[in-house]
Amino acid sequence: MASASTNDIEFRSVTKNYGPVTAVKDINLNVPKGAFLALLGPSGCGKTTCLRMIGGFEQPSEGTVLIDGREMNGVPAYRRPVNMVFQHYALFPHFNVEQNVAYGLKQMRPRIAAADIDRRVAEALEMVRLGGFAKRRIHEMSGGQQQRVALARALVNRPSVLLLDEPLAALDKKLRSAMQIELQTLQRDLGITFVLVTHDQEEALSMADIVCVMSAGRIRQLGAPQEVYDHPADLFVADFVGxxxxxxxxxxxxxxxxxxxxxxxxxxxxxxxxxxxxxxxxxxxxxxxxxxxxxxxxxxxxxxxxxxxxxxxxxxxxxxxxxxxxxxxxxxxxxxxxxxxxxxxxxxxxxxxxxxxxxxxxx
The missing domain is CATH 2.40.50.100 (RNA polymerase II/Efflux pump adaptor protein, barrel-sandwich hybrid domain)
Incomplete structure (x- = not known):
């Protein structure tokens, strides 16, 4: 069943309530395999809640979340084929680069052989162009380099889906533009599904091949960046995007x-x-x-x-x-x-x- 799915992520009539507050209301969403999806909207629109339900940090109040055709309701985060890059990277300051990237592999059961861990860490660091930085301390890295360490740590487990929670928000404008290109290139090279949460319309339009504009817990428009910009579905989309x-x-x-x-x-x-x-x-x-x-x-x-x-x-x-x-x-x-x-x-x-x-x- 799972192999027959053409979508990496599916939301089927998903609603998420926090007490009397409805954060996400009756969301239906299909994300094809290998897509780069941007969840775009103002603060409080429900985009981060959707990301957290994909990652397993939240469970839907109603409806079903599927990854690669398999229902994920009730499945904890560590059992899902996803990994997340957080806005503030969440790197361990007392570890060097190599130790940060290897951390997830060392927690896996059954255990992975030390030689295999070393090889996969080296491959992940080369992937993000940090091959010569394995022994560098985190505080010795620039903001862009730390962001790439966080990417390597997320990718070393070979997830089916990579979740990006506003990963460029802490970078200056010039570095942010450079990292947008790097993320696009990395996503194309790896061929895995990326899901980006952002309130930055320029970031969403420039990086993603599918943009999902959200407001008040609902999807207002879903489509290619040019379609969303040139043919907004309603006044909210026209005013918010661009x-x-x-x-x-x-x-x-x-x-x-x-x-x-x-x-x-x-x-x-x-x-x-x-x-x-x-x-x-x-x-x-x-x-x-x-x-x-x-x-x-x-x-x-x-x-x-x-x-x-x-x-x-x-x-x-x-x-x-x-x-x-x-x-x-x-x-x-x-x-x-x-x-x-x-x-x-x-x-x-x-x-x-x-x-x-x-x-x-x-x-």
Whole structure:
């Protein structure tokens, strides 16, 4: 039965209660073998609870958790084919690198021969590019190196599933970006299932091949990163994943026109079931210029702030009657003379096809 499963992890109508509080409500989730899944959402959304139920640190109140087709309800953490890398790594400070990585192997029963332990530890350290660090003390390691020690310790037991509980949160931005690439490469090389918990949308989109957006204990959208970003299932996903501008609007009776708060109108590419709607548009989908554009929707406003980001610039633009817009301009399409200063009058243009429309009641 287990070998017939094409999924490494399955949640079947899983609910988790902590007394009167429901942390996870009726979750159904299938994670294919060898996938890199990111559980993404704000604090308290239930993502860590899901991770802990996979790892065996929590048991579901209702429903079933399966790993490789086998029911895991009631199976303790140490009996599951999973391992976890914690946010703060949980390394033993009194052990050196080699001893930390070998610790789990030495607890296994029946016992593993010392020569086999040494070989597997060496292989795990080579896997994370720490081959020459076996005798190094933990306090002598950088943050990125400690993170790789924690990875080696988790991988040395050859788990079917590796659980990552915000493992990059303690790293600086540059090191975090480097470790994102390393984790992706490692996951592809090993071919095992990774499950990452994060509240960092950029981390989820850049690393995972499946993103599960959660809110209030439920799954709001599950799909490939590009799908989740380009085609958000609802207003929560559109607002949480990436940056977006939200405008109140009313759907005209003809169903073809959206009337905005300032009285202007744009074509309704998508019809919603209610009259009250929210128009959402990504900052990078808006064109900023000093002259009115001839095509698409156009608004006039004043730049209130400019944030220079090197490869791009972000502008806050106030449009009378509509409020503040965030606009991202890619510097590859402009020169220094095109940078707009705060206080300048500008026009904002966008293609109505780039707009997402959601019922206001789902805000």
């Amino acid at each position: 940056k977006t501008n939200c405008i109140e609007a009313k759907m005209e009776a003809d169903g073809a026109t959206l009337r905005l708060a300032d009285g202007s109108a744009i074509p309704a590419v998508k019809r919603v079931a209610t009259d009250e709607a929210i128009v959402a548009i990504r900052p990078e989908a808006i064109r900023l210029s000093r002259e009115r554009t001839a095509h698409g929707a156009s608004f006039q406003g004043v730049v209130t702030h400019r944030i220079f980001l090197g490869s791009s610039a972000e502008y806050a633009v106030n449009v009378p009657g509509l409020g503040d817009f965030l606009v991202t301009a890619d510097r590859s399409t402009m020169n220094d003379n095109d940078l707009v200063a705060p206080g300048e009058a500008v026009f904002l243009g966008f293609d109505p096809a780039a707009v997402h429309v959601f019922p206001a009641s789902t805000a």
